[in-house]
Amino acid sequence: MARRPRIELPGYYHIVNRGVNKMHIFRKMDDYEYFEELICFYAKSYGVIIHNYCLMSNHYHLLIEITQENLSKFMRQLNMNYAIYFNKKYKRVGHLWQGRFKSWYVTDEAYLYTLMCYIEQNPLKARMVQRLEDYPYSSYHCFFEDVIPECLQRSWILKNHQEDKEAIKEMLNSSIDSTLLQELKMASNLIEASNSNKKPDITKLKKMFENIEEKDTRNKKIVQAYDKGYSQYMIAKVLGLNQATVQRIIKRNR
DSSP states (O other), X not given: OOOOOOOOOSEEEEEEEEBGGGOOSOOSXXXXXXXXXXXXXXXXXXXXXXXXXXXXXXXXXXXXXXXXXXXXXXXXXXXXXXXXXXXXXXXXXXXXXSSSOEEEEOOSHHXXXXXXXXXXXXXXXXXXXXXXXXXXXXSTGXXXXXXXXXXXXXXXXXXXXXXXXXXXXXXXXXXXXXXXXXXXXXXXXXXXXXXXXXXXOHHHHHHHTTTOOOHHHXXXXXXHHHHTTOOHHHHHHHHTOOHHHHHHHHHHTO
16 A cells, blocks of 8 residues: 655654664764764755754654755655665665654644754653753754854754853753643644644734733733743743743643
8 A cells, every 4th residue: 555645834843763673773973973964964955944953872853844845855865865874884784764754743833842842852851961961962062052053053043042042051951741742743743734824923912911010910811822822932022031931830820
């Protein structure tokens, strides 16, 4: 039976791929570094924007953005060329990857911000490091370097916080609601193409907070705005707060 073609809407995607039989696909430092080179090379070739990535020993995560319907072409080149390199280096034959890469369309900003943290925090979750900056094979440490890799220069993080390293650190170290992440993934699988360009209206969000002086009233409005689909980041931006503060307010007022 033929495989169904992927629906490739322009926008953000969370990509995951694993080694066959949970095999390690990165064995040495130069394996990680070569894969990073391939990411940057093919991102430039296909006009793909890399926002975040994390390479683990037997799988990897990417958060990318496409403007054309070329996700499969980009991923085919990336995975195929790394498999050729890996099999030749380690004198093996056969499939390297578990199967077709998995992809989830990022439906809204809440999903986007949660994913950024989730992807970068993989090494912490696996207890490989105690601090995100100590893991060398993710985009996190790149955001703090003097020379940013070309493929990350258009990333959401740098576009919004390049001059504020503390804001980057605070955002990417924010706690993740795993239940919310699963709900967002499910919503991503059910997305309809006709709704793919619908974005939260920041003007309406600003009106929600007009003439509000009492903190308790403001906090209740924050929860209402979040429940309506506005992201923590957007709410924080409108109110002049940081995202971590908005996250705490939502948790306390649920």
